[in-house]
Amino acid sequence: MLTLNGISKTFHPGTVNERAALKNISLHLQPGDFVTIIGSNGAGKSTLFNMISGNFIVDSGGIILDGQDITFMKEHKRAKVIGRLFQDPLKGSAPSMTIEENLALAYMRGTGFKIGFGMQKKEKNFFREKLAQLDLGLEDRMKTKVGLLSGGQRQAVTLMMSTLVTPKLLLLDEHTAALDPATAEKVLQITKEIVEAEHITTMMITHNIQSALELGNRTIMMDEGKIILDIKGKEREGMTTEKLLECFKKASHKVLDNDRMLLA
Structure with a gap:
């Protein structure tokens, strides 16, 4: 349903503020996949969503949605086939x-x-x-x-x-982060029911490691603009928070020190 072919994005190129937000990311989602995405601040999660939804245009690479190249399609046209929720409940309505x-x-x-x-x-x-x-x-x-x-x-x-x-694709950008725990749990349950009932291909950013491992059928971890872990199948079924943190350490050669993720 969704294919990303080596997409990259650098902000403020050629200046002292130059920052490579996405670095040659490739990803393929089957129809009905529910992918949870985790990573510390600045890992590139929201930038990835902005690339897919058309808020920004990629510097290089391509985006294919349901067989159609949407790499340079205008944002308002993508909105007809891509649904998106933001962290702030005030957005989107x-x-x-x-x-x-x-x-x-x-x-x-x-x-x-x-x-x-x-x-x-x-x-x-x-x-x-x-x-x-x-x-x-x-x-x-x-x-x-x-x-x-x-x-x-x-x-x-x-x-x-x-x-x-x-929609052909649903993007959930920490859509429960601003809610109290009980309400967040209710909205997550509603999300799960709708996604399963309509068989919607979904990507969800979360800082809650446990939710990332329990929801959907695949978990991706990002760091410094790259996908460093892509876990699914039996490997994901046996994954725990402790094991995931160890995998992060091996893949990134550093210890995850994001309090928001560790305390969620």
């Missing part, structure tokens, strides 16, 4: 618009279908059914402005917006 209006925008973006002036009963019922799957009571609050929702509720709505029309 319009706070001054109602839940049903936000869902309508996402539906139109994903399908190209014009709802027109005022939503019909058919669309409202469709949105209501989808919201009911979240089990948060939001199907009875469709006229509520998104800005009035809690962080967890808003992130759940944004997740629904990103998957209302099944």
